[in-house]
Amino acid sequence: MVIFTRTQRERRSSLSNHGLPARDPPAAETRFEELKRYVAFAAEDAALLRGFRDVAAPHFARIAQEFYDRIRLHDEAHAVFTGEAQIARLQRSLVLWMERLFGGRYDEAYFEDTAKIGRVHVKVGLPQRYMFTAMALIRSSLQRIAEAEGPAGLHVMDAVSRLLDLELAIMLESYRDNFVARIQQVERLERKALDASLARTEHRYVNAVELAHVVIVGLDARGAILLFNQEAERVTGFARDEVIGRPLLECLAIDETGEGAALREVLGGFAATAGEREVVSRAIETAISTRSGQRRSVLWQLTHAPSSGDDVCVFAIGRDTTHEKALLARTKQQEKLAAIGTLAAGLAHEIRNPLNGAQLHVTYLDRSLKRSGAHPELIETVGVVADEIKRLGSLVTEFLAFARPKPLLVKRVMAQTLLERAAQMVAAQAHQHGVAVELDVPPQALELEADGAKLEQVLLNLTQNAVEAVSGEGRAGRVVLRARRQPQTVSFEIEDDGPGIPDDAPIFDAFFSTKAQGTGLGLSISYRIVTDHGGTLDVESKRGCTVFRIVLPLDGPPDSAIRSRMENHG
The missing domain is CATH 1.10.490.10 (Globins)
Structure with missing residues (x-):
C-alpha cells in the first residue's frame, strides 16, 4: 500500500485532469x-x-x-x-x-x-x-x-x-x-521512575557513592542492579546504563556453580527477609568477568539495609583484590625461596669442603691403581665414585647459585635474539625426539632492559622442560617460543602440547621435581631471576597445552641503573 501526502494527491489529481499520466514517487534511497x-x-x-x-x-x-x-x-x-x-x-x-x-x-x-x-x-x-x-x-x-x-x-x-x-x-x-x-x-527508565525517586538516586550518587574508591552496587530484592558507581565502571569496564536492571551474577559472569552459588544463597536469604528492618552484613569473595573478558577477584561486603520507599535493599560493596592476591602470592613465594636459600647456602658450605677432599683422594687413588696395574673392574669402580662426586659438586654449585644470586647486569637486549639462542641450544635434543621447536616473534625489533645472560638461562630452562615434557609422551610434538610487546611490558611464552601439569603441583618450590634426576631448583632459580627483574612468571596448563608466561617491564627493574653500575665498577 502506497500512502501519499495531501500535496502529492493534489498534484496527481491535477495531472489526471489535464490528461497527463501520473508518476509514482522515486523509491526511498537506502x-x-x-x-x-x-x-x-x-x-x-x-x-x-x-x-x-x-x-x-x-x-x-x-x-x-x-x-x-x-x-x-x-x-x-x-x-x-x-x-x-x-x-x-x-x-x-x-x-x-x-x-x-x-x-x-x-x-x-x-x-x-x-x-x-x-x-x-x-x-x-x-x-x-x-x-x-x-x-x-x-x-x-x-x-x-x-x-x-x-x-x-x-x-x-x-x-x-x-x-x-x-x-x-x-x-x-x-x-x-x-x-x-x-x-x-x-529515557525509558526516567519515564518509569518517579521524580522524587530520581532526585534521591542522584543525591545518593553525587554525595556518597561516586567519590568512594570501592565498588558500590545497589541491588533490588531480585538481585538486579539499581546502583553502579564510578569505581564499579572502572573495575568492570561496563557503563552504568549498560547494567542497570540486569542481574548482578549474569552481568559480571559470576560462576553460579561455585562462588556465585554462595552469593546467590546470600541474596536469596536477604530477599526472604525483605520485610524486616534489621541490618545484616555478610562477606564473600568471588571472581568477576570484565567487559573485555578479563577475570578479577573482588571481596564483597553484602549489607541488607531495607528502607521504606527505596527499591535498593542490598548494597554490595566490593574491593578489587586481584593485584593484592597476586602480590601476596609472589611475596610468600619469595619468602619461601629466601628461607630455603639460606638453608641451601649453609648446606652447600658444609658439603663443599669434605667433598673437595674426597675428590682429591679419589683422584690420587685412581692414578695409583692405574700405575700399579690394578684390575679394570676396580679402576671402573673408582671412576664411578669420581663421577658421583663430580655430580654432587655440580649440585652444590647449583645450590649456591640459588642461595646467593649475583647482581643483575642490565643492558639493552633483543627478545628475538634470546629466543633464537634458546631454540638453537635445544635443537639437537628436540630433533632426536621428533619435537618441532617454532619461533613466533614480531618482525620489528623488540628490545628491553634486562640481564641477557640470566634471562637466556630462564628461557633455556623452560624450553628444555617443554621439550622433555613433549618427548616423554613418545610421540611427535610441538614447542612454540613466543614474544609479544604490550604498552609497558614484554611477554615471553613457552608453549607445548605435552601432558600438562597437575593443578596442585608446587612447581616453583625449591627441590620439587617430577624428573628422576632433577634437583628441583631450575624453576625456583628461574622464578627468582624473573622477580629480580621486577617481572612475573606464571603457568597455565591443561592436557595438550601448557604455557609458561614471563612478563617483564620494558625499562628493566626499578634499580637497574644501580645494579649496572655495581657490575661495571666491580
Whole structure:
C-alpha cells in the first residue's frame, strides 16, 4: 500500500485532469546508497578495486601484523584484548576483511557485513577515536602499494580512499546507533521512575557513592542492579546504563556453580527477609568477568539495609583484590625461596669442603691403581665414585647459585635474539625426539632492559622442560617460543602440547621435581631471576597445552641503573 501526502494527491489529481499520466514517487534511497553517493563511489571504482586485488593480496598478512603491533603501544586500545589467541584471530579476521574490500561486490549485504564489524567494536568497548587512526594506518599501507604501480595506481588510490571512507562511515554509524539506544534506555527508565525517586538516586550518587574508591552496587530484592558507581565502571569496564536492571551474577559472569552459588544463597536469604528492618552484613569473595573478558577477584561486603520507599535493599560493596592476591602470592613465594636459600647456602658450605677432599683422594687413588696395574673392574669402580662426586659438586654449585644470586647486569637486549639462542641450544635434543621447536616473534625489533645472560638461562630452562615434557609422551610434538610487546611490558611464552601439569603441583618450590634426576631448583632459580627483574612468571596448563608466561617491564627493574653500575665498577 502506497500512502501519499495531501500535496502529492493534489498534484496527481491535477495531472489526471489535464490528461497527463501520473508518476509514482522515486523509491526511498537506502543508507548505503546515500553514503556511496556522498563519497562519489561508482561502478568504475568497484572495477578498479577488483583488478587491484591480486596486487594487494600478498601484502595483507604483513599489514595485519603491523596494524596489531601498533595497537600494542596504546594502553586503552590494548586493554580490550583478552590474550594472544584473540589477537591472532583478529589478525586473521583483518586479512579476510581486506580480501572483502577488493571483492568487487558492494551491495546491501556488503553494508551489513561492515555494520556487523562496527557493532563488535562497540560491544568490546573499543574507543571511537581508534576507528579513525586505524583506518588511516590501513589507508597509508594500501596507498603505498598502489603508488608502486606507477601512474596506473593513482586512480586505484582514489578508489581505495573512497571505499575506506565508506567503511569508516558505516562503522561509525554503529557507535551512533549504540549511543541512541543507550539514550532511549535512559529515557525509558526516567519515564518509569518517579521524580522524587530520581532526585534521591542522584543525591545518593553525587554525595556518597561516586567519590568512594570501592565498588558500590545497589541491588533490588531480585538481585538486579539499581546502583553502579564510578569505581564499579572502572573495575568492570561496563557503563552504568549498560547494567542497570540486569542481574548482578549474569552481568559480571559470576560462576553460579561455585562462588556465585554462595552469593546467590546470600541474596536469596536477604530477599526472604525483605520485610524486616534489621541490618545484616555478610562477606564473600568471588571472581568477576570484565567487559573485555578479563577475570578479577573482588571481596564483597553484602549489607541488607531495607528502607521504606527505596527499591535498593542490598548494597554490595566490593574491593578489587586481584593485584593484592597476586602480590601476596609472589611475596610468600619469595619468602619461601629466601628461607630455603639460606638453608641451601649453609648446606652447600658444609658439603663443599669434605667433598673437595674426597675428590682429591679419589683422584690420587685412581692414578695409583692405574700405575700399579690394578684390575679394570676396580679402576671402573673408582671412576664411578669420581663421577658421583663430580655430580654432587655440580649440585652444590647449583645450590649456591640459588642461595646467593649475583647482581643483575642490565643492558639493552633483543627478545628475538634470546629466543633464537634458546631454540638453537635445544635443537639437537628436540630433533632426536621428533619435537618441532617454532619461533613466533614480531618482525620489528623488540628490545628491553634486562640481564641477557640470566634471562637466556630462564628461557633455556623452560624450553628444555617443554621439550622433555613433549618427548616423554613418545610421540611427535610441538614447542612454540613466543614474544609479544604490550604498552609497558614484554611477554615471553613457552608453549607445548605435552601432558600438562597437575593443578596442585608446587612447581616453583625449591627441590620439587617430577624428573628422576632433577634437583628441583631450575624453576625456583628461574622464578627468582624473573622477580629480580621486577617481572612475573606464571603457568597455565591443561592436557595438550601448557604455557609458561614471563612478563617483564620494558625499562628493566626499578634499580637497574644501580645494579649496572655495581657490575661495571666491580
